[in-house]
Amino acid sequence: MRYSSFRSMAQAGAVEAERTLARHARLEPAIDAALAAVLADQRDDGHWVYELEADVTIPAEYVLMVHFLGETPDTALERKIGTYLRRRQGDHGGWPLFHGGAFDPSASVKAYFALKMIGDLPDAPHMARARAAIREHGGAERSNVFTRMLLALFGEMPWSAVPVMPVEIALLPRWAPFHLSKVSYWTRTVLTPLLVLGALRPRARNPRAVGVPELFLAPPDGLGLAPRAPHQDRMWFALFRALESQMRLLAPRLPARLRRRALERAAAFVRARLNGEHGLGAIFPAMVNAVQMLDVLGLPPDAPESSAARRAIDRLLVDHGEEAYCQPCLSPVWDTALMCHALLETGTPRALDAARRGLDWLLPLQILDQSGDWAARRPDVRPGGWAFQYENACYPDVDDTAVVAMAMHRAAHLEPWPLPDRYADAVARAREWIVGMQGRGGGWGAFEADNTHDYLNHIPFADHGALLDPPTADVSARCLSMLAQLEPGACARRRSPAAWALGWLLRRQEANGSWYGRWGVNYVYGTWCALCALAAAGLPPEAPPVARAARWLAYVQNPDGGWGEGGDSYRLDHAGHAWAPSTASQTAWALLGLMAAGAVETRAVTRGIAWLVDHQRADGLWDEPQHTATGFPRVFYLRYHGYARYFPLWALARYRNLRAGGSGRVAFGM
Secondary structure: OOHHHHHHHHHHHHHHHHHHHHHHHHHHHHHHHHHHHHHHHOOOOOOOOOOEEOOOHHHHHHHHHHHHHOOOOOHHHHHHHHHHHHHOOOOOOOOOOOOOOOOOHHHHHHHHHHHHHHOOOOOOHHHHHHHHHHHHOOOHHHOOHHHHHHHHHOOOOOHHHOOOOOHHHHHOOOOOOOOHHHOOHHHHHHHHHHHHHHHHOOOOOOOOOOOOHHHOOOOHHHOOOOOOOOOOOHHHHHHHHHHHHHHHHHHHHOOHHHHHHHHHHHHHHHHHOOOHHHOHHHOHHHHHHHHHHHHHOOOOOOOHHHHHHHHHHHOOEEEOOOOEEEOOOOOHHHHHHHHHHHHHHHOOHHHHHHHHHHHHHHHHHOOOOOOOHHHHOOOOOOOOOEOOOOOOOOOOEHHHHHHHHHHHHHHHOOOOOOOOOOOHHHHHHHHHHHHHOOOOOOOOOOOOOOEOOHHHHHOHHHOOOOOOEOOOHHHHHHHHHHHHHHOOOHHHOOOOHHHHHHHHHHHOOOOOOOOOOOOEOOHHHHHHHHHHHHHHOOOOOOOHHHHHHHHHHHHOOOOOOOEEEOHHHHOOOOOOOOEEEEEHHHHHHHHHHHHHOOOOOOHHHHHHHHHHHHOOOOOOOOOOOOOOEEEEOOOEEEEEOOHHHHHHHHHHHHHHHHHHHOOOOOOOOO
């Protein structure tokens, strides 16, 4: 090699070294700026809650709900929602499920319908583009089950085109192949009021008499049922479609008293879980269905149940002045718990004080005196979890509970810290509940134990493929992290819950070294969760599962130094990570995963930290329009506005701490 080549390489190395030093000099100011920004977001009572944004179906359904009920619409609010919907329209003319995503027929039909209901003229340019896109993609006929039911309620589609779910299933015994306890919490709360609506088949009041016949390629009166969804097995689907045909024939012959009893049973289930101003299941689709069910059953709008359920939906609205939208739910426990982890990592007196206030706010929200629906499978387990929302006692989740418990346990072991065991009882009760919720194979679902009746995802109604809540790698890793943090060495005890979970998690590692992420997009998220768990369990960096995962994270790093992954990674015909522009949250997850794997002093981590520092805004935060989380893969994606706040701060502070400490080992489960 010529001398000039050696000199060029040396000069390049010197330049890189200078840049690294410069970025290290900017690290502390970056942490300080991010910390100041998030501390300013803390509420007076100690908690954090950030906006939670989905796709356009939620605000569109809000508009359509108002007109279904025949309410006098808030025209100013409708104007703002219309502005929001128009801004979210894609270059393809329709609306996607996530930022920059492909055309989605159901989201596009609902957005178009809502805009027309608001008053947008069909020949307006954006409406013409949307209509053309919908028709080019097969028309409103391509809509999914939930959109078909909405169109049927408005008289735009015959009920014969909607998969039948007879309300009589509310009377089935628990041993029956289909029972409400066999599906996930979100399915149960969304479906049960729909059973009533499907049985009574009301017609939306729709005072403006708006319809969307122009979205169909053929007259909808002759429309048949939707074809088999891509995830559905051909034989299972054929069997269930045949059973559905028999149910359609049988339904008119059933005794009227049986239907009345089924309606009463379904309505009683919903009314027992209305949850006041927090709403049924504390999630928008269930809340809307509950309000519409109460209306159809004849409850006046000013009845206590109806008015509280209706107010619960309005609590989800976000008004930005020129725009407004509706959130799918609220995320205060999740936001507060994750923020506390970031602040505990930051470690300054102000950060620790804010974390203590956040944890003190979380403490009384632990559900100790009510067994929710999860107890159908675990009747002997004492409650002890946290819900995702402000209040949702029937549906705590193990993911939130594990994250809260780890933060409380970590906080109690910091010095100086007043009353170091102030959270000990709460943490112990949380551990007891999580261990009780462990599945038969060693993993955890989010809200249910052993919710694994896979055949149910092949019924015609389940075209979204998300009827169940089976164990997942990300949630299971979080629970393993908690068990290992609370009891170091727990995995060394044979047949312990931690050892059982470790074996389950290791068996779920992909061939390329990654883990699938159910609740965050996607393999970057799952791999971060798993690496944290393996580190807490005591696996060293050189252990093959850890080393393979670290190599994979380094391999999928973007050329700019950050990490990004798109929602397309969930496609059935796509295997593995889907490349996408770097985001702050996904970069932070990858960095936290690599650091958990002991790869602190590596080029991948240095470049990732540099990306975060270089892309920080002047106000200390990061831009992130992408949806980096999921409600249901392939169906429903989420953009947590807090993710681009606490995760980057957490990663930067951890990098600083590990480099200063010299050990390179993460001492906690997250």
